[in-house]
Amino acid sequence: MTTDAACSLLTIDLDAIADNWRRLRDIASPATCAAVVKADAYGLGIAQVAPALADVGCSLFFVATLDEGLRLRAVLPQVDIAVLSGLLPGTAGIFLRDRLIPVLNDLGQVARWRAETTKAGQNAPAILHIDTGMNRLGLDPQEASRLALDATLLDGIDIRYVMTHMACADMPSDPLNAEQLERFKAAMAGLPGLKASLAASSAIFLGRDHHFDLVRPGAALYGINPTPGKPNPMRQCVRLEGRVLQVRYVDSGEGVGYGASRRFSRPGKIATIATGYADGYLRALSNGSLAHVAGHRIPMMGRVSMDLLTFDVTDLPEGLVLPGGLVELLGDTYTPDDAAHDAGTIGYEILTSLGSRYARRYIGAGA
Amino acid sequence: MTTDAACSLLTIDLDAIADNWRRLRDIASPATCAAVVKADAYGLGIAQVAPALADVGCSLFFVATLDEGLRLRAVLPQVDIAVLSGLLPGTAGIFLRDRLIPVLNDLGQVARWRAETTKAGQNAPAILHIDTGMNRLGLDPQEASRLALDATLLDGIDIRYVMTHMACADMPSDPLNAEQLERFKAAMAGLPGLKASLAASSAIFLGRDHHFDLVRPGAALYGINPTPGKPNPMRQCVRLEGRVLQVRYVDSGEGVGYGASRRFSRPGKIATIATGYADGYLRALSNGSLAHVAGHRIPMMGRVSMDLLTFDVTDLPEGLVLPGGLVELLGDTYTPDDAAHDAGTIGYEILTSLGSRYARRYIGAGA
Numbered sequence: 001m002t003t004d005a006a007c008s009l010l011t012i013d014l015d016a017i018a019d020n021w022r023r024l025r026d027i028a029s030p031a032t033c034a035a036v037v038k039a040d041a042y043g044l045g046i047a048q049v050a051p052a053l054a055d056v057g058c059s060l061f062f063v064a065t066l067d068e069g070l071r072l073r074a075v076l077p078q079v080d081i082a083v084l085s086g087l088l089p090g091t092a093g094i095f096l097r098d099r100l101i102p103v104l105n106d107l108g109q110v111a112r113w114r115a116e117t118t119k120a121g122q123n124a125p126a127i128l129h130i131d132t133g134m135n136r137l138g139l140d141p142q143e144a145s146r147l148a149l150d151a152t153l154l155d156g157i158d159i160r161y162v163m164t165h166m167a168c169a170d171m172p173s174d175p176l177n178a179e180q181l182e183r184f185k186a187a188m189a190g191l192p193g194l195k196a197s198l199a200a201s202s203a204i205f206l207g208r209d210h211h212f213d214l215v216r217p218g219a220a221l222y223g224i225n226p227t228p229g230k231p232n233p234m235r236q237c238v239r240l241e242g243r244v245l246q247v248r249y250v251d252s253g254e255g256v257g258y259g260a261s262r263r264f265s266r267p268g269k270i271a272t273i274a275t276g277y278a279d280g281y282l283r284a285l286s287n288g289s290l291a292h293v294a295g296h297r298i299p300m301m302g303r304v305s306m307d308l309l310t311f312d313v314t315d316l317p318e319g320l321v322l323p324g325g326l327v328e329l330l331g332d333t334y335t336p337d338d339a340a341h342d343a344g345t346i347g348y349e350i351l352t353s354l355g356s357r358y359a360r361r362y363i364g365a366g367a
Numbered sequence: 368m369t370t371d372a373a374c375s376l377l378t379i380d381l382d383a384i385a386d387n388w389r390r391l392r393d394i395a396s397p398a399t400c401a402a403v404v405k406a407d408a409y410g411l412g413i414a415q416v417a418p419a420l421a422d423v424g425c426s427l428f429f430v431a432t433l434d435e436g437l438r439l440r441a442v443l444p445q446v447d448i449a450v451l452s453g454l455l456p457g458t459a460g461i462f463l464r465d466r467l468i469p470v471l472n473d474l475g476q477v478a479r480w481r482a483e484t485t486k487a488g489q490n491a492p493a494i495l496h497i498d499t500g501m502n503r504l505g506l507d508p509q510e511a512s513r514l515a516l517d518a519t520l521l522d523g524i525d526i527r528y529v530m531t532h533m534a535c536a537d538m539p540s541d542p543l544n545a546e547q548l549e550r551f552k553a554a555m556a557g558l559p560g561l562k563a564s565l566a567a568s569s570a571i572f573l574g575r576d577h578h579f580d581l582v583r584p585g586a587a588l589y590g591i592n593p594t595p596g597k598p599n600p601m602r603q604c605v606r607l608e609g610r611v612l613q614v615r616y617v618d619s620g621e622g623v624g625y626g627a628s629r630r631f632s633r634p635g636k637i638a639t640i641a642t643g644y645a646d647g648y649l650r651a652l653s654n655g656s657l658a659h660v661a662g663h664r665i666p667m668m669g670r671v672s673m674d675l676l677t678f679d680v681t682d683l684p685e686g687l688v689l690p691g692g693l694v695e696l697l698g699d700t701y702t703p704d705d706a707a708h709d710a711g712t713i714g715y716e717i718l719t720s721l722g723s724r725y726a727r728r729y730i731g732a733g734a
Contacts, residue, residue, distance in 0.1 A: 005457040006433040039645035039673055039724075064674035065641065065724060066373040085612055085641050085674070089691045090372040105613055108690075135623045136639050136669070136677055137613055167627050176627055245452055246472055246504055256502045260534050260543055272503050274432065274452050278406035278719040283712050284651065302503070306406055306715055307431035307452070310503055323475075324456045345650050348673060352645040353720070357406075357432060 007359040008275045009241040009326060012044050014052040015364030016237035017221055021053050023233070024217045028204055031211040036200070036218030037072065038064035038084065043280075043354040044222060044238065047075050048362050053221075054079055055365070062216055066091055069100040080160075082127050086137065092116040096124060101160065103127045105137045107146065110153060118156050125158040128194075132164045132183040133176055141183075148190025161197045161214050162188060169202035170228050181210065201226040205233075224347040225337050232337070238351070240330035240358070242273035242291065242309060244323050256310050257302030262287050268314040271298070271321045275329060276307040280353030284343040292328040293320055374726040375642045376608040376693060379411050381419040382731030383604035384588055388420050390600070391584045395571055398578040403567070403585030404439065405431035405451065410647075410721040411589060411605065414442050415729050420588075421446055422732070429583055433458055436467040447527075449494050453504065459483040463491060468527065470494045472504045474513065477520060485523050492525040495561075499531045499550040500543055508550075515557025528564045528581050529555060536569035537595050544570075548577065568593040572600075591714040592704050599704070605718070607697035607725070609640035609658065609676060611690050623677050624669025629654050635681040638665070638688045642696060643674040647720030651710040659695040660687055 025033035035058045041049035050072055060080040063069045069083045086105040095102050104110050104126050117124040131138030147153055164184045168174035188196050196212035201220035203210045205227050225232035248270050255263045277283040286303040291311050301312040313321050336347040392400035402425045408416035417439055427447040430436045436450045453472040462469050471477050471493050484491040498505030514520055531551045535541035555563050563579035568587035570577045572594050592599035615637050622630045644650040653670040658678050668679040680688050703714040
């Protein structure tokens with residue numbers, strides 16, 4: 001049974017993602033290059049994306065939650081998997097059993113992991129997260145100082161890396177970047193002999209002094225521009241095509257969609273597409289996005305509905321848009337970053353919002 | 368295996384949804400009351416919601432797509448299921464096999480359904496959709512006139528209802544409402560003997576002349592206020608609780624989260640929650656939403672991250688928010704409509720965006 005004929009279509013290029021990883025690895029070399037595959041690989045499918053990255057040499061993956069870690073472990077039995085949300089009470093046994101690496105976010109988690117691993121007779125791995133200015137997760141300056149004064153607090157834990165995370169790496173001129181870098185170096189000076197990791201996607205492009213021993217790209221793997229304001233060095237890997245349900249003529253003066261928020265000032269033609277905000281096509285794009293058909297731009301007209309989009313196809317050659325056909329909603333011409341700009345958000349949210357009602361197709365060597 | 372201890376928690380009250388349906392049914396009586404369960408029952412789970420509604424007497428369900436229809440058919444073998452996106456080329460066989468009712472959106476679909484049902488030797492049901500001003504889906508005025516002139520175009524089809532959909536029913540004073548009502552009555556006059564359906568949630572509250580033979584509530588079932596600007600007559604049915612990952616002290620002058628978009632002007636305290644825009648907590652809520660802990664309001668501080676939220680808990684009594692605990696992100700106090708207001712959208716999008724990383728719990732008789 002397939003109902004593909006009635007679905008919108010999401011195509012994900014695993015070769016492009018693998019290429020992006022190799023490019024980032026080469027830029028960061030000799031630092032190790034991990035891959036961030038949290039949030040279902042930024043909405044693109046961890047069960048397909050992670051194996052494609054493992055195939056080209058990635059051996060350390062970051063996920064956000066314990067559940068994501070378990071899901072990835074089932075897909076890739078051998079790789080290293082780090083869980084960013086940390087070691088919550090009652091979860092240590094699961095981490096040990098499935099060989100997941102907790103990112104320890106405070107001294108309480110350090111102590112708990114130490115006790116558990118000692119009890120289990122293992123020198124189990126962990127990543128230590130030091131906050132340098134995000135104020136979101138990680139050891140605060142006081143805790144980092146305590147650790148520097150008493151390194152025995154880490155006894156029995158195999159600390160693979162000490163990591164921090166930058167708040168403004170996509171804005172190279174922000175003074176917080178230099179501040180975080182200095183704070184991190186100071187913290188590392190108090191933890192001699194340990195490996196360090198600071199850079200996610202954007203910071204990889206801030207130069208060699210940001211690479212340390214490990215880089216952790218996420219967004220850039222998936223084609224989001226890590227250098228906003230400059231040309232995007234990454235390949236696009238997503239193509240979203242919406243199924244045409246109807247093409248209709250509309251009289252001059254008539255409105256389109258809820259609230260009749262936009263009206264035709266001439267006789268017009270509307271193509272109605274089987275995609276809506278329930279598919280993650282953000283409602284903030286109402287009256288403000290573009291689609292493409294055979295190289296022609298078509299502007300959205302009307303509000304984004306739950307299951308439907310309406311585009312103005314008045315100026316398109318007759319017969320180019322027909323019921324059952326497809327229009328391109330995201331792709332090389334109108335990228336997730338472009339849609340993010342029009343929706344007042346970031347490309348990350350465009351990707352992670354991609355819904356479950358699409359027929360998903362994977363292309364590339366790993367597919 | 369459960370990792371609930373590390374998850375945010377979404378509780379869905381099936382009794383509240385069933386109560387809402389009964390309330391709408393009573394208001395619309397003697398019209399029949401259907402239920403719109405498209406987009407996975409507005410994000411709340413069609414496999415749980417639809418049976419709960421069937422248990423209290425609902426026997427006609429509307430979904431958006433053919434795939435949703437098939438999914439619901441597998442759950443409820445006996446009820447009537449109508450598919451709003453219509454009869455796309457190549458799908459008639461699936462509709463017939465699974466006894467799904469297509470909503471016919473143009474005369475081409477009417478002709479195709481007629482040919483298929485004749486071929487199959489059935490007098491198969493359909494719903495006819497006439498557009499009266501949305502200009503999104505449905506027969507346009509010219510097509511409706513052709514049908515009025517030649518009723519034989521419907522021969523061999525069991526037209527259960529003729530439906531239309533209103534663009535501004537949530538704004539009772541909008542002149543388009545009266546216009547659509549008149550156009551619909553005129554269209555029905557040309558189709559004598561057929562049953563009619565106009566009202567979705569909001570139009571049910573516009574009075575008896577809007578009820579016709581069938582009403583089709585969606586949003587109101589799920590607690591969205593169908594009468595904006597007036598008290599909400601519906602029960603809330605969603606409670607979203609975010610897991611606390613960390614509680615941290617922040618110095619005066621320090622920023623929180625990406626871009627350090629908000630800074631403390633005094634020493635403060637932040638609770639970091641394991642929910643983010645990848646869970647459908649819209650990024651548009653950055654620095655602009657509320658959560659609740661034991662009756663205390665806590666304001667968001669900083670941007671919504673992919674997997675994390677940060678709330679200012681400086682003024683909370685010590686010990687009320689602890690790692691592993693929960694804060695209420697959505698519920699009776701801060702409803703989906705409230706979050707929608709803060710995000711600049713509608714409650715519908717707040718619900719349909721609810722993601723898959725929550726531990727979901729159903730409560731109520733149907734659970």
